[in-house]
Amino acid sequence: MKVALFVPCFIDAFYPEVGIATLELLERFGCEVDYPLEQTCCGQPMANSGAQAEAAGAERVYARAFAGYDYIVGPSASCVNHVRDHFDALEQTDAVRKVRESTYELVEFLHDVLGAREFPWAEFPWRVGLHNSCSALRHLHEASVSEVAGPVFSKPLALLEHVKGIEFVKPARPDECCGFGGTFAVTEEAVSVRMGQDKVVDHVSAGAQYIVSADMSCLMHQQGCAERMSADIRFIHIAQVLNGARE
């Protein structure tokens, strides 16, 4: 299985350990993983701000770097959602369509494609509040949401519950948006921060020691709020937990 690793730009720059954990985790499951060096970004920051035309360059780079792989896996639901649903600045050739269809978010790739359930190397003896990003929840449908009736399920939870020693706490509003929202975090700074503070307080009140998420951008925002508030809570990406990080 030829898998390409997609490391979103802000993870490359700020959270290399998340990229490393993703790579090692995929290798643990026997994937032959390439990291195409000629990658930059999926184009989302521009397109989400309305500047779809400005996203064309990044999308072209993405489509070129990831051509020819069976699977393209990235540890970020919002980037993957952009590639799947909004990657429209380019001409939709067969090759572009193939790259879009082959792009997976890490949790769904582990859960759906690899069928991974056992993580014998992983142990995380902490009380954890799980934060699913809105992209993972409402766009990639990785878990059920409270406003929609139907069977309750959660792919990230189905993976994490096999980690030794982990304990989950339930915040009052588990699927409320944390307020990152890309450029929203700065154009609507006041609202964004208030949402982030509310999210942190909800997890702390539930007794969480860690907030775990598959989306580092949500965590970057929440961590920024938490540190400024001097809240006693830490943050870690799901790839690190599943790859055996202890803290």
Added chain:
Amino acid sequence: MKRVEHAKLAGAFLSRPEHVAFHDKRLWDLRSKRDAQAHAIPEWEMLRTLASQIKSHTLSHLADYLDQFTRMAESNGVQVHFADTAEEHNETVYRILSERGMTALVKSKSMLTDECEMRAWLESRGISVMETDLGERIQQLDKQPPSHIVVPAVHKLRDDVAEVFGRTIGTDPHNNDIHYLAESQRMNTRPWFVREKTAGMTGCNFAVAETGTVVVCTNEGNADLSANVPPLHIVSMGIEKLIPRVSDLGVFVRMLSRSALGSPITQYTSHFRAPRPGAEMHFVLVDNGRSERLAMPEFWYSLKCIRCGACMNTCPVYRRSGGLSYGSTYAGPIGAIINPTFDLKRFSALPFASTLNGSCTNVCPVKINIHEQIYQWRQVIAAQHELPFVKQEVLKMAGRLLGSPTLYRGTVASLEGALRRLPNFMLYNPLNIWGKQRDLPHVPHTTFHAWYRKNRKGGGDGGS
């Protein structure tokens, strides 16, 4: 008109933490009740699909249904008027009133009359207007527009209402007991229903084409008083309110109050078909940009809206910024997609007042793809150069940089301490905005890219 600066207005609302906390909690409570009601109906999702299809069908045959509705209403003895614009609506209402020597209008809640800014228009021509919905009346007395389409004064605490009533209708400003306040408002309003030379007005939730009937759903009984006591009843309604048959009504009535307030049904669901003997009934059907919206391939779907407010209650941004920050009758997610059709420049900030989280789309009883339309509006606004200049330039720069691996890596590598500058282009704004109330990410020793080149020889072959 001037651009509505949502972020700034939201900031003002957020500077009153008690109000924000109450507002958020109150509306989240409505959302939770809505969830309980919706989840108790096994066929809920089917109802949403059905409602959406009925609206699609009606909107794509709107001229025919308007024609049928008009014929039926006229044969019932109702006088039907069409108004192209807000001004025409106001003029029509004024003409009906003045020709009959009316000097006052008692009315129930209607978003359309707010959209048309009818109250000020009539009052400047000597007609007194009395809002009889409690929330709407509070807002009228405080000289503020409604902040929510279902609960117009939800942004106020009971102390605020006591203050407004004390200042305007002479109650004790220190008595914030809700029963006292509600009763005072009722006593203040009631005499108007039986006043001479006074007409009544209601809005319309649904207009049934096959019978020419107007259906009004309320909780306070004030619409029934407005319609049934005065000798003249004027209904102000948008042309998108039509549904084909009485049997279609069941689909919408089951969902309206469940979506809005989390109650199975409103206290009153009143059907108005014909004037009482000796009385008059007038329907004013308003376009005001609706047919233009109907012709927009990406955005016509928003005409399905039944004004339940569920998208506002669920919206985490709306709950923390308050309805007045949207600068329009229609706030929240639905406002973000409707308002730009009225005035793109004025409302160009609203589609950016969203995290695109998508819960609005999930709760919409007629399945409007709200968050997708918000995304589309952003594209339209950028294409028409309505983005702020700095944002436009930074996005261009980011696009160029991220469009070239060499330029991107070169930029990262060539600048000492370049990582500290990254948020500048990734988030396009000066760091201090991020850092005002949030700490910055801890900058690591290396990028993933550099780590990979060092630890995994050569890196991938790029798949080519």
